[in-house]
Amino acid sequence: MISVEQLSVRAGDFCIEGISFEVPTGEHGVLMGKTGCGKTTILEAICGLKEVLSGKITLMGRDVTHLRAGERGIGFVPQDGALFATMSVRQQLAFGPKVQGWAKKEIDKRVPELAEELGIESILERKPFGLSGGERQRVALGRALAVRPKVLCLDEPLSALDEETHEGMVELIRSVVKEHGITALHITHSRREADLIADKEFFLDDGKLV
Amino acid sequence: MIGIAVMYLLLIGGMLMADVFYSVSNVGWEEFKGILGDEYIQKSVKLTLFTCTVTAIMSVIVALPIGYLLSRYDFRGKTVIDAALDIPIVLPPLVVGLSLLILFNKMPPWEWFGIDGPSFEEMFGKIFGPFMPEGMEAGITYKVPAVILAQFTVAAAFAVRTMRNTFDQISPRAEQVALTLGCNRSQAFFRVVVPEAWRGISTAGTLAWTRAMGEFGPILVFAGTIRGRTEVLSSSVFLEISIGNLEGAVIVSLMMVTIAVVVLIAVRMWDRGSRKKYVL
Structure with missing residues (x-):
């Protein structure tokens, strides 16, 4: 479960304060x-x-509020994929396991x-140079999933894709998340995408969750 | 606009061509060979290659963390630090040399507060003196370390600017992903950021190298132009002019142009090779 209680955090020039929400284990939450x-x-x-600044973040029952990013067991898929420019797709997928000290055989x-x-x-x-938008997002998803995270955070992962690729990716993300029992938090501003993928929807308006 | 650009390019090309034609029409083949084979000029070439390479390496080592911090973090006093890093670029070169001379030889930081103590020059001599070969004296001022320090003070400022621009152009997202995958900050920096910044690093190194080769003012004051000892190619040009040998000065200048062009082409070719890392 992803649980956020009374979270306050600075966002540029303004602060988001007192945010609370929960995404139950194995479900796909969408934040719009x-x-x-x-x-x-x-x-x-x-x-x-x-x-x-204040508040508490609990992931799968563990308080991670003050843990380092790498200790939280999260897979992160940013908006543009943010692939490592000098690495092959194989190296990108192997990156996380390598950093976490997996045996070569396992990788x-x-x-x-x-x-x-x-x-x-x-x-x-x-x-990454020359890969299509869909391919980039698949690689970014694979890189995040490589270390078998229990929680997946996706930041508008489909916003730059054409309609056909978009549908394929929605299907892929849904199936991967369900199959691996991952709890996901997905950000989008597309109502259609949210309806297609969400088990639970949240709407952020004027610094408050609606 | 094109006219202005053409005029400026003609000025640059004209300067170089004037040197070439002046040498061709005024320097015979034997004289040319004589200048190139001159013991002091050969020593000067070797010292130039050595000091510029050390300066370029030191500049990149310093520019990497400073450029990264300025690009990625906001902190109190950042604007002041940012402006201070440009001081070596905007200061008159002789002032840079004079300030280095006073700092290292005359007025170490503790003496600013009235505390007596050895100068950097004396400390350097005490530390490295025992390891020097017989007949050589350890020290900074008017010695090779002063040449390197004078070059480094200015060249590093250019390297810092280049690295900052490089990091500004690299999205922090990739290193954030690396952090979520288990990297600590230094692992994310060396495994993800440095490989992506490689072209910027090589540009910063080249810029520092060529800038160091062209440095003269700070070297003149801080290291002197002692024939065969602290003489680098820029000082050779000065020394040749000061003894009225304009032909020799032009030949040495052309050597500097040739070395700079060779270094630039070599780095560009190496860059082209390393660019394949991104595309294959």
Whole structure:
């Protein structure tokens, strides 16, 4: 479960204060709101990338409010994929497991398994330059899932995709999240996307959850 | 606009061509060989290559963390620090040299507060003196370390600017992803940011190297232009002019142009090779 209680965090020139919500284990929560209303800031605070002024963040029953980003067991998929420009797709998928000290044998098994699940086997040796938007997001998703996180945070992962690719990705994210029993928090400003993917919807307006 | 650009390019090209034609029409082949084979000029070339390389490496080492901090973090006093880092660029070169001379030789920081103590020069001599080969004396002022320090003071400022611009252009998102995947800050920096900043690093290094080669004012004051000892190519040009050998000065200048062009081409070619890292 993702649980946020009375969270206060600074977002640029303004503060978001007293935010509370819960996404039950295994469900897909979607946080909506206008551009610049602070959705990404909340997501960053949950991921450990933004300092929390007050409040509490609990992930799968563990208080992570003051833990480092890497100790929270979160997979993070940013808006534009933010792939590592100098690494091949294979290296991107192996990055997390390598950093976390997995055995080489385990990494060699995990990478092709993920690539098959996400349909990116054919681009494993390619670098991010020249990959399509859909391919980039699949790689970003794979990179986040590689370390088998219990929680997945997605920051408008489908906003730059064309309609056809968008539908395919929605289906892929839904199936991956359900299959692995992951609890997800997904940010979007598309009502249609939220309706397609959400088990639970939240709307952020004027610094308050509606 | 095109006219203005063409005029400026003609000025740059004209300067270089004037040097070439002046040498061709005034310096015979034997004289040319004589200048290139001159013992002091050869020493000067070697010292230039050595000091510029050390300066470029030191500049990149300093520019990496400073450029990164200025690009990624907001903190109190950032504007002042940012402006202070440009001081070596805007100060008159002779003032840079004079300030270095006073800091290292005459007035160490503790003496600003009335506390007596050795100068940096004396400390350097005490630390490195025992390790020096016979007949050589450890020290800073009017010695090779002064040449490097004078070059570094100015070159590093250019390297810092280049690195800051480089980091400004790299989205922090990738390193944030690395943090969520288990990296600490330094792992994210060295595994993700540095590889992405590689072209900027090589540009900063090249800029520092070429800038160091062209440095003269601070070297003149802080290291002197002692033939065969602290003489680098820029000082060779000065020394040749001061003894009325304009032909020799032009030949040495052309050597500097050639070295700068070779370094630039080598780095560009290496860059082109490393760009494949992004595309393949």
